[in-house]
Amino acid sequence: MSNSPNGEAPACEIRVQSSSPAIHQVVDFPCRIGRSAECDVVIDEPSVSGLHAVLVLLPGDRLQIEDQWSTNGIHVDRKRVKQLAIERPTDLVFGRISVSMTPAGGAYQEELPPGIADTAIDRVEDEDEGHLYRRDGVEYGPYPWEQLRGLAQDGTIKGADLVWGPGATAWMRAEFIPGLFGGEPMVASGGEETTEKEGVVAQEEGSENVATVDRDEGEAPEIVVSPKAETPGADEPVSGESSAKRGRVQEISEASTPAKGGSSGRSRKAKAKAADPERPASSRRGIVCPHCWHRFAVEEFLFIARHQSLVGDPVLGADAQQRFLPSRFTPEGHAVDSAGMSCPDMACPRCHLRIPQTASEMPPLFLSIVGATASGKSYFLTSMSWELRNTLNRNFAISFTDTDAINNQILNDFEETVFLNSDSDRLIALEKTELQGELYNQVLLDGMLINLPKPFMFSVTPSEHHPEYEAVRERTSRTLVLYDNAGEHFEPGMDSVDNPTTQHLLHSDTIFFLFDPTKDVRFRRLLTSDDPQMARGARVQRQEIILTEMINRIKKYSGMRAGVKSRKTLMVVVAKCDVWLDMLALELPREPWRWDSKLHTCALDVDAIKNVSFALRSLLERVCPELVSTAESFAGDVYYVPNSALGHHPELNEETGMIGIRPRDVDPIWVDVPMLYFFCERGFIPALSRGRREExxxxxxxxxxxxxxxxxxxxxxxxxxxxxxxxxxxxxxxxxxxxxxxxxxxxxxxxxxxxxxx
Structure with missing residues (x-):
C-alpha cells in the first residue's frame, strides 16, 4: 500500500539517531522497524528488538506506530506507550535509540474540512488561544473555553470526542472533563466518586491519563498528565498493588468506551474488556500467567485465603485454600478474606495457581528449553542457573536471584546436589524429568484435568553498584521464566488438550534447543572417548524430529503461514562439548567477555560468540545437515553454541549400573553463554565495541x-x-x-x- 495519497510525497520521514544516523523515507505500509535485517527500517542496536514496532496506515490516511511486544518498548516523554497516532513531528525512544517521525505530504491533511486545515494541523501554542476537539481523526478549533462548553451542551461535541487544551500533552475524552457538559465532576468508572478536594477524576483502565485541578467557576480546566500514571505495556508489569492502593489517575485509550453509569466492580469490567474480541491485542494490558499463559488485567488477580477454614477450590481441589476476588483491603494493600485475615498472596484468575508479587511487578521474559529424552536438559538448566548467579553479578553488575523460593525449590535442590554437595567424591545424578509429578501442577480447567509445567522464575535486576543504576533500573528489571519439560513431551503425538505442557513455546522470546551429539550415530562414529555414554548399545535418536515437532506446534497454535520465518531467536545448544570439542578446530575462549573501563563493567564479546557459532554451524552442516536446514527454515536468527553442563564426562557406578558425576569434577564450559547472549541481545548487558575486538x-x-x-x-x-x-x-x-x-x-x-x- 502506498503511503502517499497523492503519489507525490512519502507519508512519513523517520530519523534514527544512532551510531549510524539515517533518514528513512517511508513509502509503503505497514513499515516494520527493528533490529532484524528483514525489517523495512533497520536499527542495529542491542536495545532494539528484532521486530520492535510497526508503522501502519489507518483509514483516513492516518499514521499510527504500534509496539510489537518489544523488550524495551517505545517511550514518549519518558512514558511507555503501546500505540500512538503520528499526526505531527514526534520524538520517540526505541530502547536506547532516539527516533523522530514526521508525517509528510497530505497524509493527514486531506480529510480536514475546508477552512479547518490551518488551525487543525498545529496545536495551540498560545495558552489563551483556545481548545481543540477531534472526531474520526479530524480536528476542529481552536475555541475559547466558554464556546467549547456551548458546543458540548448543544450536542455538537459528543462525549466520545477527544479534546486538547492549553498546556496538555495528551488528548482526553470529552465526557471525562468536569464542567464541559454542565454537570458535576463525574463519578469514576469504577464506581468511586471523586471529591472536589481531591481534584482528580479516576478513569477506566486502558485510557489516556487525565487529571483535573481545582478551578474557579467559568475558568477553563487545566489539563495535565499525571507523572504517576505510568502506562504499563502489554509485556510490562502492571503493579501488583490492589485497586485500593493505586492512584486515581489511570490511562484512557481512544478506542476504549467508558462504562455508562455505575459499575458492579472493576474486575468484571476488566474481564469484559479483556474478552472483547474487537479490542486489538497490542492494546491489551496486564500480565501473562507463567503457569497457564492466560493474559489478564491486574484487577482480575485473585487472592489466596489464609484462614484454615477457607479451603476447597473448584480449580485446584478440595485441599487447596480458596481463591477470591477481594472487596476489602488492609492499609498495606493486602486483600482481606471472609474470616478477616490479611491475604498478601495472589493467584491467576484462570488456573488459580499462585503468582509471586515480584512477577507481577516486572515484565516477564519467557524462555523454553527443548531437547530429546536424556539429552541433559536438567543438568544444563541447573548448571546455567548456578553460573548466572555468579557471572552476572561479578562481571556485569546484574543481580540474578530467585523470584520465589517455592517455585524454584526443585532447581535449588539440583544446584545443591551438584555444586554444594558435602561429599564431593560421591557419585551423584539428577533425577530424570518425568511426564508427571512434582514438576507439574494438575488443575481442573473447562471440566478437564490438565497438567501444567511448573515454571522456574528469576528476578533479573541491576545491582546497586551498576554504573548506571538509576538510569537502567526500570528498563532492565525483568522476571525470567524458564521451563524444563520431559523430553517425551516434545515427541510427535504427545501434544494433547489435557497435556498442554509445551505451549509455553508460543510465548518464549528465545528457544534453546539442546542437541546431544552422543545420541547421533554419525557423531558417534567420529568420536573416540571412554565416556560411558558412548558405550556400544547406548540409545541413539534422530533429534531433528524433535525440532520439527517443536516447530509444527508453534506454527499450529500461532497461525504462522507456510514459508514465514519466526521472529524468535533459536539457540542450538550443542551439549557435552568436553567429548567432541576437538572436532571444532578452534580455541574456545574460556570467558567471552572483557572489562570495559568506560562502562565500568564487562562487555560481552559478541564477535567471538558468533565466530564460534559459525564454526559449529559448519561442523553440523558436514555431520548432520538436516538439523541446520530445519533450524534455519524456522527462524531468521539461529545461533549454535557449544557447552558442557558438567565439563567432565560421567562415570559408571559398578554397583548400580547407573552413571553419575563426582561434584569435585564439575567444571562447566560455556553453559552461561547462551543466556548471556540472550541478555545482550535485549540490551541488559553491553556488547564489546568493534573497535576493541582482537586485531x-x-x-x-x-x-x-x-x-x-x-x-x-x-x-x-x-x-x-x-x-x-x-x-x-x-x-x-x-x-x-x-x-x-x-x-x-x-x-x-x-x-x-x-x-x-x-
Missing part, C-alpha cells in the same frame, strides 16, 4: 545476497561460503582455510529498506 589480519571478500543467505567469495577459494544474514557485521574465520574476513555492515545499500545516510 586480526583479514582478507577482502566479494559477496552476493540471495534471500536470507549471503554468498561470500574468499580469495583462492572456488566455492563461496553460505553465511546467514544474522552474521552481518561480524568478524568470522573460514572453517576450511582459517583466514579471517569481515562480514558487511547490515546498513548496506543492498538491504530491502530505502534510506539516506546523514
Amino acid at each position: 586480526r589480519e583479514t582478507v577482502p571478500i566479494e559477496y552476493k545476497v540471495s534471500g536470507d543467505v549471503m554468498f561470500v567469495s574468499l580469495p583462492g577459494q572456488e566455492k563461496p561460503l553460505q553465511v546467514p544474514l544474522s552474521y552481518l557485521g561480524a568478524r568470522l574465520q573460514c572453517p576450511y582455510t582459517g583466514v579471517w574476513f569481515d562480514m558487511p555492515n547490515p546498513r548496506k545499500s543492498w538491504l530491502r529498506h530505502r534510506e539516506k545516510q546523514v
Whole structure:
C-alpha cells in the first residue's frame, strides 16, 4: 500500500539517531522497524528488538506506530506507550535509540474540512488561544473555553470526542472533563466518586491519563498528565498493588468506551474488556500467567485465603485454600478474606495457581528449553542457573536471584546436589524429568484435568553498584521464566488438550534447543572417548524430529503461514562439548567477555560468540545437515553454541549400573553463554565495541545476497561460503582455510529498506 495519497510525497520521514544516523523515507505500509535485517527500517542496536514496532496506515490516511511486544518498548516523554497516532513531528525512544517521525505530504491533511486545515494541523501554542476537539481523526478549533462548553451542551461535541487544551500533552475524552457538559465532576468508572478536594477524576483502565485541578467557576480546566500514571505495556508489569492502593489517575485509550453509569466492580469490567474480541491485542494490558499463559488485567488477580477454614477450590481441589476476588483491603494493600485475615498472596484468575508479587511487578521474559529424552536438559538448566548467579553479578553488575523460593525449590535442590554437595567424591545424578509429578501442577480447567509445567522464575535486576543504576533500573528489571519439560513431551503425538505442557513455546522470546551429539550415530562414529555414554548399545535418536515437532506446534497454535520465518531467536545448544570439542578446530575462549573501563563493567564479546557459532554451524552442516536446514527454515536468527553442563564426562557406578558425576569434577564450559547472549541481545548487558575486538589480519571478500543467505567469495577459494544474514557485521574465520574476513555492515545499500545516510 502506498503511503502517499497523492503519489507525490512519502507519508512519513523517520530519523534514527544512532551510531549510524539515517533518514528513512517511508513509502509503503505497514513499515516494520527493528533490529532484524528483514525489517523495512533497520536499527542495529542491542536495545532494539528484532521486530520492535510497526508503522501502519489507518483509514483516513492516518499514521499510527504500534509496539510489537518489544523488550524495551517505545517511550514518549519518558512514558511507555503501546500505540500512538503520528499526526505531527514526534520524538520517540526505541530502547536506547532516539527516533523522530514526521508525517509528510497530505497524509493527514486531506480529510480536514475546508477552512479547518490551518488551525487543525498545529496545536495551540498560545495558552489563551483556545481548545481543540477531534472526531474520526479530524480536528476542529481552536475555541475559547466558554464556546467549547456551548458546543458540548448543544450536542455538537459528543462525549466520545477527544479534546486538547492549553498546556496538555495528551488528548482526553470529552465526557471525562468536569464542567464541559454542565454537570458535576463525574463519578469514576469504577464506581468511586471523586471529591472536589481531591481534584482528580479516576478513569477506566486502558485510557489516556487525565487529571483535573481545582478551578474557579467559568475558568477553563487545566489539563495535565499525571507523572504517576505510568502506562504499563502489554509485556510490562502492571503493579501488583490492589485497586485500593493505586492512584486515581489511570490511562484512557481512544478506542476504549467508558462504562455508562455505575459499575458492579472493576474486575468484571476488566474481564469484559479483556474478552472483547474487537479490542486489538497490542492494546491489551496486564500480565501473562507463567503457569497457564492466560493474559489478564491486574484487577482480575485473585487472592489466596489464609484462614484454615477457607479451603476447597473448584480449580485446584478440595485441599487447596480458596481463591477470591477481594472487596476489602488492609492499609498495606493486602486483600482481606471472609474470616478477616490479611491475604498478601495472589493467584491467576484462570488456573488459580499462585503468582509471586515480584512477577507481577516486572515484565516477564519467557524462555523454553527443548531437547530429546536424556539429552541433559536438567543438568544444563541447573548448571546455567548456578553460573548466572555468579557471572552476572561479578562481571556485569546484574543481580540474578530467585523470584520465589517455592517455585524454584526443585532447581535449588539440583544446584545443591551438584555444586554444594558435602561429599564431593560421591557419585551423584539428577533425577530424570518425568511426564508427571512434582514438576507439574494438575488443575481442573473447562471440566478437564490438565497438567501444567511448573515454571522456574528469576528476578533479573541491576545491582546497586551498576554504573548506571538509576538510569537502567526500570528498563532492565525483568522476571525470567524458564521451563524444563520431559523430553517425551516434545515427541510427535504427545501434544494433547489435557497435556498442554509445551505451549509455553508460543510465548518464549528465545528457544534453546539442546542437541546431544552422543545420541547421533554419525557423531558417534567420529568420536573416540571412554565416556560411558558412548558405550556400544547406548540409545541413539534422530533429534531433528524433535525440532520439527517443536516447530509444527508453534506454527499450529500461532497461525504462522507456510514459508514465514519466526521472529524468535533459536539457540542450538550443542551439549557435552568436553567429548567432541576437538572436532571444532578452534580455541574456545574460556570467558567471552572483557572489562570495559568506560562502562565500568564487562562487555560481552559478541564477535567471538558468533565466530564460534559459525564454526559449529559448519561442523553440523558436514555431520548432520538436516538439523541446520530445519533450524534455519524456522527462524531468521539461529545461533549454535557449544557447552558442557558438567565439563567432565560421567562415570559408571559398578554397583548400580547407573552413571553419575563426582561434584569435585564439575567444571562447566560455556553453559552461561547462551543466556548471556540472550541478555545482550535485549540490551541488559553491553556488547564489546568493534573497535576493541582482537586485531586480526583479514582478507577482502566479494559477496552476493540471495534471500536470507549471503554468498561470500574468499580469495583462492572456488566455492563461496553460505553465511546467514544474522552474521552481518561480524568478524568470522573460514572453517576450511582459517583466514579471517569481515562480514558487511547490515546498513548496506543492498538491504530491502530505502534510506539516506546523514
